[in-house]
Amino acid sequence: MPKTYERREFLADLAKIPCATLLLGVTGPLQALASEGGDYDPTEHYYAMGIQLDKCIGCGKCVQACKTENDVPEEPFYFRTWVERYIIYADGEVRVDSPEGGIKSFPPLEEEKQILRTFFVPKLCNHCDHPPCVQVCPVGATFKSQDGVVLVDSDYCIGCRYCIQACPYGARYLDPRSKTADKCTFCYHRITKGLLPACVEVCPTQARIFGELGKLSTPLNRMMRTSNIQVLKPHMNTEPKVFYSELDGEVR
């Protein structure tokens, strides 16, 4: 005799659905919480940034976002990222400016002379693969993490400022509050949660592309495949991991 599906059994099965949903609803966030602390594996990542210079409009939103997100002192002497404007005149003269790091964008050009070309260049720590700052730190307070990000342990830094002298890019400053060296971390607190660095998040033209080296089918990989890629001061042999497309020869 074939088994019949009784009304009682059907109702019991039906009740399992909301119970399971409820259970998943509780465990889901718990799992997420657990992965925040312990599941991040730095060996599985190798971060880098691409900057498409033809897309940068010099709005300074990245500078503002960086200062806010990372509690960088607001005075115009401390920057984890900043934007430079290059003005190249027809006679070959080059003028560069970065008023307050470009945080309030740039004043209009009122030039008498004929201009050949102008462009903006966002700058930040290059997270060099061969970082001179890490080499010179006497106590090892600044180090390259396994995921390729150069970080500073502010509880360990003695404030000797040798790293600031050793950085060819002017990317470091001494935080006047902690008296320790500080610099861009690629927003390490965000990227380890799968978020984007603040400067990348707010860029209205997507001039900044955050990603990982060695991962295919990513925006960074596509940019590096399809553009002419340059790094800053390649002769320093620091092997930067901030890659620029359409970088002008005048940029230092």
Add this chain to the structure above:
Amino acid sequence: MSPEHFAQLESALRQVTGFIYPNEVELHWSILIVIYPYITGLVAGAFILASLAKVFKVKDVQPTYRLALLTALAFLFVAPMPLQAHLGHPERAFEIFLTPNPSSAMAMFGFVYAWYLMLVLLLEIWFEYRADLVRWRHRSRGLKKLFYWLISLGSRDVSPEAVSFDHRAVYAITIVGIPSAFLLHGYVGFIFGSVKANPWWSSVLMPIVFLFSAIVSGISLVLLLYYVTTLMRGKKLDMNCLNALASFLLYVLIVDFSLESLDVIHRLYESEESIGILRELIASKLFISLTIVQILLGTIGPMLLLAVGRFWALPDELKRMAYFIAAIFVQVGIFSTRWNVVIGGQLFSKSLRGLTVYKLEVGGQEGLLTALGLLILPFVILFVLLKLLPPWDEARTDTEPANPQLA
């Protein structure tokens, strides 16, 4: 975060010419870091002069031997102080000893310093003075007696064999000491010379130039101290000694000047990317401290004075005066050499597009007063050392015990 600090940065920002990176407005290595190589240079130079007397048996400079050792010691005590005072976190300085980063040139400072202080200078001075300490202990009373007993480490043997062992020990330590003194100051030069990001510093010649300028400064300082202490004690200056010091000073000054000229010629001839901004730096910000003070007043002037004093038939008094003035100018010149390296290397942007300024504060942790204090302190220490461990010949003969059995 002091408002004065920001006001100072504001004013520096207004004086920037061309373009500098925004983080470069603050100049990080102040006058304290100028003093550090100046003082270590004096230590190394004074020691090398002492070794001339001991190892190379230059009899004429013998009267300065002990004075040179004590001078080196007094300045060596002060050498780490400007570094310590400059740190953002002085209380963490010991981390350099506990967890040194082996790839950092700066991390080695503590070890080089400890080696030089403990194993070279203190040991050499101890063996050199041991027999005298024993004699002085017998002659003194109270606290002074206790002091001599303590620093002689209870030693009491002044037999000819023991004294001869002292001499051999001093000789051996000096032989180790010469490369150590070279290491100490060559190393300071390396801290700057190895910074590839800074074209003004990055030079393989930097340790060598530092070394020779150190010897120049050490000899001239001991000459000045010998001159002043001898006159203050109402004694007669040993003209042979002064002539010998002047000769050595002149020769090392010539080598030093040649090396620095080579560095400049090399830079100009290679004419790398940075040459434009370096030319601008020399012609504007460093014109007085480099061209006038370091080269004309601090190098060429003393060279002429020393050459005239040494090779012209002049009365001894005029010769002495020429040496004395030359030695003072040399000190001023070497100080500006350190200034031009340390401060000069931070006055241009690593973008090679602009120049900034250094404003010397008067007060404050890294101000002029701290700097002056640190420059005067070694002389105070030296004064105490001279009282406790008189380097003069008469101090040794006066205290010769009447009965050697006593010892």
